[in-house]
Amino acid sequence: MAKVKVDKGLCIGCGTCVSMCEDCFELSDDMKSQVKGTCTADCCNLKEVLEACPVAAITLDN
């Protein structure tokens, strides 16, 4: 199964990924996106989310 990761060093906390898939992403206390345990990597169109991130902080490992 593909594994989703967020590079917190790059994330600017814009919330775009959270609004696109609340099963996969949430903003942590430091206002950085983090991957939730409920993410199955096929519950939403992750490729679209990856492309929507303005700083390319989200990666998908197969």
Ligand code: SF4
């Ligand atoms: S879309 Fe990118 S920059 Fe915005 S909160 Fe998500 S990971 Fe961070």
